[in-house]
Amino acid sequence: MTTTVYQFIQKQHAEFTAFHQALTNESDRGCALFAAAFLDKALSDLLYLSLVADKRIEKDLFEGTAPLSSFSARIKLAFYLGKISKECRADLDTIRRIRNEFAHHAELISFDDQSIAGRCRNLQFSYHERTQQPRSHFTAAVSRILAMLQATGLSSVAPLVKPDDRPTETEKAEARAQAELAIQDLAKSFSSKTEAIPNASVKGASCGKPQDASYPED
Template sequence: MPTDELITEEDYSRFREAMRVVQAELLSGLDSENDRKRILEIVDFRESFTSESDRGAALMAAAYLDETLSGLLRKKLVDDAKVADKAFVFNGPLGTFSSRIDFCYLLGIIPANARGDLHRIRKIRNGFAHVAGPISFENQDIRSQCDHLNFHGVNAKASPGARFRRSVMGLLGLIIFRSKDAGHLERMEDYTMPDGRGIVEFVAKVFEEKTGKEYPLRDHFD
């Protein structure tokens, strides 16, 4: 197939129409309405994401992955929304993208290479966010982070922006897959302290034999 011909907007239009047909066929095969909504949400994200500027893509991707990780964690943690809400506020233990990445890994719901890529995407986001002037994926520091991403599935010829965008979609697919299988950890029953009066009686007896005085803490256990 020739590769040196100019690809026109009409070519892209035909391609997009063909993909919409494929998408409709795939969605019709899903039994769950929630699954269909989730897939459509991802499709909408991808369309917006791919049309963004480099800076916009980095900020959008990190925010969406962060939100998706939060959803995964909420599905895995004990089902107590009131306590979970406190954990996910900004100054809570799960209030940052970084903490959510690491906690998902420590719970065993994402692998080490996903943890590494998510942290790289977080650093790429920060790289864009902390520069006021023009900046792109060709920036040396950002390109270096993109070169170490793993979830893109492309070779070294791909641009850093392509590696980034493909890695984001790969990670998103993994997180959504893990979310579907995730179940809440069981809530532990309240712990009942064992009756310690026998031990207290023994201690009191020794105390009273050795001192000739009443054990001072006896009334704490009567």
């Protein structure tokens, strides 16, 4: 293991420890918002490490109204890239919804509110018994998912930019020649079919009624 990687792991461990301590000290609202923001950032880092390296990646994908600017979009792409399981995706979506409950209600709410407590106890990444406090379920699931996202990011290998695959001038000339031959063959085929039509059948055509046909009087 190189020194750079070792230092990176140390930094992540320090951040994780500080994160866990912050969750303990925060209010219920602060805990929910801070945890979701940290997971959102961890997902962003994971995806960043899993995609082609390009200087425009942040602007194209992660900033402002870009496709991966939201927590929800990052969860979905991480799942479809095979970076998280279906169960982890479900827990992340639950954490996102809990975050929204706290963020969108001005009145004082807590993890003990019925709708939030039920969601916390259903988090699959919590190791607690269901009788434990809802906030304990929430922080346990968040910490476990965060550790998993960071570990997955370390093992991710970004794909290389696809090499230039534009056709050469020689290939373009060959393609033009092949197209010209195809047009010539089509023209010859059409001409031979036209010449094969008997002249008699053309001369015999008329707009009136055939002479040997009998029609009832009007």
